[in-house]
Amino acid sequence: MEDQPGQYQKTIIKQYPARSLNETAESRYWRRFRAPVLAHPGGAISCIDFSPVYPYNYAVTALTNVLIYDAHNRKQIKSWSPLKEKTYSGTFRSDGRLLVVGGENGRVQVFDPYAGNKDERLVRQLKGHERPVHTTRFAPSKFHVLSGSDDATVRWWDITTEEQLYRLDGHTDYVRSSACSPSSSDTWATGSYDHTCRIWDIRSQECTMTLDHGAPVEATVFLPGGSLLATAGGTEIRIWSMLAGGRLLARLANHQKTVTSLAVAPLAGPAATSAPRLISGSLDAHVKVYELDAFKVTHVSKYPSPVLSVAISPNAALLAVGMENGQLSVRKHSHNKGPVGGAPAKPKKVWHQRLTAASYRYFVRGTTEKPSKDDVKISQPGMRRLAPYDHMLRHFQYRAALDAAVATEQVEVVANLLEELAARSGLSAALGGRDAQSLLPLLMHLVKHLSDPRHSDLFIGITNRILDIYAPALGVSEDVDAKLRLLRERAMLEAKLQTSLVKLQGTLEPILHAALSQQPVAEE
Known part of the structure; x- marks a missing residue:
């Protein structure tokens, strides 16, 4: 009904914008990592690594212990102290059958984590480093290992002969992180406390590129495709373009304290995100998720203690976070109700109610339809309801x-x-x-x-x-x-x-x- 001259005008209540942004689909996806299972492996957790093959069990390195957890029920199945001293960087081989660990005494050891007898678990022992080894990685070839040490050297090992093949010199301070390019098994990146990340070509044993991060580098990871590299040091994460000769693309300064770890969330399953995501953990006790188009933070999680390590399973079903107080938090995504990595459940059939006079929808049908340009509106006089x-x-x-x-x-x-x-x-x-x-x-x-x-x-x-x-x-x-x-x-x-x-x-x-x-x- 149109207002007539002299008619009382109702008090108009102003509409204000919402005080907080509505939750996005991206945020809802990461909030579905629920029901954390907490464990205490026995000390600060410096490394978490998921097996690349089903059932995606994960290894946790905490002080002198290396522990293997079952991904189905998130319970510990193996535990041992391989070096009787501090251990670092327990990581799986690409087939999940072997585990390489660095030690405080400079040794690099290769284990069979599922061997029944503790004495039979040690497969190889690689000696050559003079100071603690903080980063170890299997090469995609399965027969070689790259290690980085506090003696500022990077070494390339042949595990079949237990011999050092190459010694890569160039860093001037502790080497604390390493990563292999997914596009080339001969291209490796190592991060050091000398504020640089060096790109190595194993075939020529030469440094092909040096990236100045501007702070001690704590973590390095190649993004999917191998064209981009992420380095973490200080409160910043930096994104570098390998195709553009190491050009700096972005600086992500979203943490308040040192960023300690990086991980890449893969695209896995129909309920996963639309593209891979970068995950970071920091001493400010936050874990943050970044989308890789504009490198914006899409989700933030708060933990009770400084975060030292973060990892996500290859099927994006488990998110594991290791903390400085020795607490391990493992969250499972709610879209996967069965065993982790199992066959996805069949979608439930949706029952649609038949539209009859017995349902309320029958009487309100058409009320949401919008008028067309040929429709004529006929107004009826009526009582105006006032508050x-x-x-x-x-x-x-x-x-x-x-x-x-x-x-x-x-x-x-x-x-x-x-x-x-x-x-x-x-x-x-x-x-x-x-x-x-x-x-x-x-x-x-x-x-x-x-x-x-x-x-x-x-x-x-x-x-x-x-x-x-x-x-x-x-x-x-x-x-x-x-x-x-x-x-x-x-x-x-x-x-x-x-x-x-x-x-x-x-x-x-x-x-x-x-x-x-x-x-x-x-x-x-």
């Missing part, structure tokens, strides 16, 4: 209208009605002449919502007006006196806070302007 505060406002009952608005307990309704009363010069009539019983609900509403940033300016002005009106009546009611004192304190605190924020904004504006005006420095 109680609108009905009283229409009859100039300003005090009763304000009471009705407060009774709704909706801050937007009260704020808009106060603005309407101010426009009608009716605030004095609405606020004044109240007894204790009618004044208390209004005071309680203002105390509760005075700090709401959307209405704080309006409510502070109303508070000052109320204090001016009822200051002479102090001492009549103890409840009113208590609420007036509390309201005065809240108003003074809010005003002081807003003054501080204005000063802070004035301080930050020139800094932000200078930062935005700087042009990015071209990388060599």
